[in-house]
Amino acid sequence: MNSKTNGNHKSNAALPGAKRNAHIAGWGKYVPEKVMSNDEIAKLVDTSDEWIQQRTGIRERRIADPKETTSTMAIRAARDALALAGLNPGDVELVIVATATPDYIFPATACLVQNALGASRAGAFDLSIGCSGFVYALGVGASMITSGAVNNALVIGSETLSRLLNWADRGTCILFGDGAGAFVLRASDTPGGVLSYKLGSDGSGGDLLIIPAGGSKHPISQEVIDQGLQFLRMDGQAVFKFATRVMGKAAKEACELAHLSLDEIDLFIPHQANLRIINTASKFLKLPDAKVMVNVQKYGNTSAASVPIAFCEAVDAGRVKPGDNLLLVSFGAGLSWAAAAVQFEPVMPSKPHTAKDVLADWFHYNVASARSVLSHGLHRLDSVTGRKVWGAKDPK
Ligand code: COA
Numbered sequence: 001m002n003s004k005t006n007g008n009h010k011s012n013a014a015l016p017g018a019k020r021n022a023h024i025a026g027w028g029k030y031v032p033e034k035v036m037s038n039d040e041i042a043k044l045v046d047t048s049d050e051w052i053q054q055r056t057g058i059r060e061r062r063i064a065d066p067k068e069t070t071s072t073m074a075i076r077a078a079r080d081a082l083a084l085a086g087l088n089p090g091d092v093e094l095v096i097v098a099t100a101t102p103d104y105i106f107p108a109t110a111c112l113v114q115n116a117l118g119a120s121r122a123g124a125f126d127l128s129i130g131c132s133g134f135v136y137a138l139g140v141g142a143s144m145i146t147s148g149a150v151n152n153a154l155v156i157g158s159e160t161l162s163r164l165l166n167w168a169d170r171g172t173c174i175l176f177g178d179g180a181g182a183f184v185l186r187a188s189d190t191p192g193g194v195l196s197y198k199l200g201s202d203g204s205g206g207d208l209l210i211i212p213a214g215g216s217k218h219p220i221s222q223e224v225i226d227q228g229l230q231f232l233r234m235d236g237q238a239v240f241k242f243a244t245r246v247m248g249k250a251a252k253e254a255c256e257l258a259h260l261s262l263d264e265i266d267l268f269i270p271h272q273a274n275l276r277i278i279n280t281a282s283k284f285l286k287l288p289d290a291k292v293m294v295n296v297q298k299y300g301n302t303s304a305a306s307v308p309i310a311f312c313e314a315v316d317a318g319r320v321k322p323g324d325n326l327l328l329v330s331f332g333a334g335l336s337w338a339a340a341a342v343q344f345e346p347v348m349p350s351k352p353h354t355a356k357d358v359l360a361d362w363f364h365y366n367v368a369s370a371r372s373v374l375s376h377g378l379h380r381l382d383s384v385t386g387r388k389v390w391g392a393k394d395p396k
């Protein structure tokens with residue numbers, strides 16, 4: 001029993017079905033290889049490394065290779081998370097991909113990920129709420145576990161914002177980067193896991209951070225492209241003020257729901273958008289630097305991927321230990337925000353992932369890929385023959 005809760009487990013204050021806890025059992029991240037420095041951006045727009053670092057804390061970001069997409073990065077992060085959790089992809093019950101930059105309007109990116117992983121028993125859906133997406137998805141996945149609907153969930157944040165930026169707009173192109181992060185959540189009777197979450201929305205500020213085109217309001221047309229509506233637009237100052245207002249407040253609310261005081265928080269893992277926003281929130285929460293995870297300097301704002309990427313790096317740096325209370329907070333388009341309190345009690349597999357397991361994973365993913373090709377062929381055959389040769393019988 002974790003001494004921090006004095007043996008008196010106070011978790012799941014906000015979650016139904018309090019006996020089943022949703023634990024982080026695995027985690028993984030993927031960032032593209034290509035690093036883009038501030039100096040490189042300064043060759044495209046009128047800015048400087050000094051200005052960007054002073055106003056945002058960002059030094060560089062990762063940019064996806066042309067062959068990479070939101071789903072391919074999500075798959076890389078998910079594979080690592082599954083391997084760490086010792087969870088067979090075929091046993092995954094739910095895949096949620098939080099993203100503002102899906103591969104397509106539909107199908108959902110989560111379905112592409114489910115297929116590539118060979119997670120044939122899993123339901124899958126995307127969650128679209130901008131940069132708040134991962135913490136929202138964490139709450140949804142945890143609630144589905146504690147309610148008994150599923151026994152595990154793969155929760156992913158993945159973004160390819162570089163494709164939707166106007167690289168001639170210095171007010172936005174300096175801020176964002178690409179990447180993915182994933183958690184495996186698992187049901188367990190062990191106390192801890194996701195203790196609480198608080199979700200928020202204020203749609204009156206929807207136009208402050210928006211990609212206007214590509215949906216039903218402004219379908220892609222030459223006129224829309226001529227106006228540049230396919231690119232991300234932002235009122236930076238308004239979003240800055242909103243972020244500094246909601247971040248600390250949401251974080252406090254999540255703590256209260258989990259019956260934790262801020263003193264009991266071991267690590268604050270905020271959305272990595274701007275160092276000044278992070279510092280303002282940390283000051284409001286009276287959290288010292290040693291309790292605040294910051295990696296915005298390396299990746300910029302990776303939107304829904306930023307919190308899980310920061311979590312992975314905090315673990316790698318030895319800043320997260322079993323029993324620690326974590327506070328995860330994000331904000332973004334919508335306008336929206338989300339915060340979650342997590343007691344990190346990793347429900348780990350009894351044996352480490354061996355070379356044999358790596359080989360078994362490789363085999364599984366190749367079989368999944370072959371099965372996907374075969375299944376795709378059968379769907380095609382359905383349409384060619386007009387007969388159902390795959391799946392359930394046609395309804396009479
Ligand atoms: N390089 C150099 N100068 C720049 C610049 C850039 N990249 N971007 C803006 N400027 C200029 C402006 O034109 C303005 O010049 P002026 O005073 O001559 O008019 C000046 O810098 C100040 O602009 P301002 O917009 O007040 O800067 P700022 O301190 O608010 O910083 C942001 C701009 C975008 C970095 C900041 O507002 C921000 O981070 N906002 C939050 C954005 C965010 O987090 N979005 C994602 C949410 S998930």
